[in-house]
Amino acid sequence: MDIHSEKILILDFGSQTTQLIARRVREQKVYCEIHPFNLAIDKIKAMAPNGIILSGGPKSVYDADAPKSDPALFELDIPILGICYGAQLMTMQLGGLVEKAAKREFGKADLEVKYTAGVFAGMETDHPEYQVWMSHGDRVEKLAPGFLVSAISEHSPNAAIRHESKPFVGVQFHPEVVHTIIGNDVLRNFIFGMCGCQSQWTMHSFVESAVKAIQKKVGDGRVICALSGGVDSSVVAALVHKAIGDQLTCIYVNNGLMRTGETESVLRFFKEKTGLNVIHVDACDYFLQELDGISDPETKRKRIGYGFIKIFEEEAGKFGDAKFLAQGTLYPDVIESISFVGDTVIKSHHNVGGLPEVMKLDLIEPLRELFKDEVRNVGLELGLPEEAIYRQPFPGPGLAIRILGEVSSERLEILRAADVIVLEEMKKSGLYRKTWQSFAVLLPIQTVGVMGDERTYEHVVAIRAVDSLDAMTADWSRLPYDLLGRISNRIINEVRGVNRVVYDISSKPPSTIEWE
Numbered sequence: 001m002d003i004h005s006e007k008i009l010i011l012d013f014g015s016q017t018t019q020l021i022a023r024r025v026r027e028q029k030v031y032c033e034i035h036p037f038n039l040a041i042d043k044i045k046a047m048a049p050n051g052i053i054l055s056g057g058p059k060s061v062y063d064a065d066a067p068k069s070d071p072a073l074f075e076l077d078i079p080i081l082g083i084c085y086g087a088q089l090m091t092m093q094l095g096g097l098v099e100k101a102a103k104r105e106f107g108k109a110d111l112e113v114k115y116t117a118g119v120f121a122g123m124e125t126d127h128p129e130y131q132v133w134m135s136h137g138d139r140v141e142k143l144a145p146g147f148l149v150s151a152i153s154e155h156s157p158n159a160a161i162r163h164e165s166k167p168f169v170g171v172q173f174h175p176e177v178v179h180t181i182i183g184n185d186v187l188r189n190f191i192f193g194m195c196g197c198q199s200q201w202t203m204h205s206f207v208e209s210a211v212k213a214i215q216k217k218v219g220d221g222r223v224i225c226a227l228s229g230g231v232d233s234s235v236v237a238a239l240v241h242k243a244i245g246d247q248l249t250c251i252y253v254n255n256g257l258m259r260t261g262e263t264e265s266v267l268r269f270f271k272e273k274t275g276l277n278v279i280h281v282d283a284c285d286y287f288l289q290e291l292d293g294i295s296d297p298e299t300k301r302k303r304i305g306y307g308f309i310k311i312f313e314e315e316a317g318k319f320g321d322a323k324f325l326a327q328g329t330l331y332p333d334v335i336e337s338i339s340f341v342g343d344t345v346i347k348s349h350h351n352v353g354g355l356p357e358v359m360k361l362d363l364i365e366p367l368r369e370l371f372k373d374e375v376r377n378v379g380l381e382l383g384l385p386e387e388a389i390y391r392q393p394f395p396g397p398g399l400a401i402r403i404l405g406e407v408s409s410e411r412l413e414i415l416r417a418a419d420v421i422v423l424e425e426m427k428k429s430g431l432y433r434k435t436w437q438s439f440a441v442l443l444p445i446q447t448v449g450v451m452g453d454e455r456t457y458e459h460v461v462a463i464r465a466v467d468s469l470d471a472m473t474a475d476w477s478r479l480p481y482d483l484l485g486r487i488s489n490r491i492i493n494e495v496r497g498v499n500r501v502v503y504d505i506s507s508k509p510p511s512t513i514e515w516e
């Protein structure tokens, strides 16, 4: 069922900023989807988008293996915005000429607007140039028949183009990038002015239509869901619960590797505040046994992963009538975007593996079309507490991969006590939400210290705090020295068995965020 009354289709030609285009469109409260450049024309017709954006891409339009649009795209009578490669491709496919530019443009450039309608509506021709972001080696040399120039830059006489009678526009610059000061205006003019969208994509409308779609799919069937306490699974549980109430059963597997008070707060919230049916499986002993004597990080991860599936299956098996499994798959996991390796176009399709393949249940993935910040907004819309919504990410294998060497209940206790201090101090300082992750790591070494008149020989705790946008890369956080000092003092004074605290100043890559 299509729950979107208006939408923009983004055809991906392999640009690194394609997802950013989608983010910008959605910020305007307009729903959009990214699809590979060669999405079949029948599918596009069936989708009936209000407008189409052709993304940038790393190829040259005149390369033999350059990705091309289906020419039928230009006969659909749907507004089209070509960005960089997209604009060049539109030019070439409609009969113009694109060539290698004598001078490539990378970075900031000044745009002089010559036509103040279409995507430049509301702008001025006598304006001192508008700053835009360019990144191209080719340029439009000769316009396709029927096209006119809308803006120029020093090295691009056709920096923006438009068709005189059809709703086709092209820009050489990247409106989706923040350095393009007029980027949002250009996109807004396209989406609202040219495509007639009306900002119907709000989290409120999303919840309403998702609830209807879940009810329709599930009927009177039973749904199960693995609740971890993380943002995604919490939002899925709350959303599905809103749709079908008692037909949803959540299974919370306590692996004993959670932080202080975590299990209790998740269970308390869901049981008391939402009336959600949560089965709490206490598997702490099982996981401790599975990890007994294991120091190798990969073995730890595997044992925890298999253990989780085994226990979840056992529990879910008790609901023989369950037909559906609800999962917190997000949009970045499902975007079927294209990428290039050398000269070959490859399709990288992420499937979220794991449970469903083993369990043969129908999937319900109501967050499939959302980005992380949208998931958070849905959570707020559903009344989840801010504390749960703005939680920093926490890895599935839990504290086991933050205890270097063997995991034991004693070592878990030390790490929990240190970790809770890090989190408390981060929250007090107001830096918790600004920091991607901040946590303690227990090292497998002991060092000499002195407390009172006594020599000590105890554990070392490392503090890890990183700034990141997506965890693919990360920089160590420049936490204030005073804050680090307080954390260190408190850990050494309050946590028995620790006499030294160190701060991790490595970035990813080459390090990773977690230590194992």
Ligand code: XMP
Pocket (backbone or CB within 6 Å): 301, 393, 394, 395, 396, 397, 437, 471, 508, 511, 512, 513, 514, 515
């Ligand atoms: P790394 O350590 O690879 O971590 O830089 C990147 C991000 O992923 C989280 N992480 C995990 N999350 N299961 C998860 O659900 C895992 O096995 C896992 N390992 C790492 C990590 O916390 C960081 O946010």
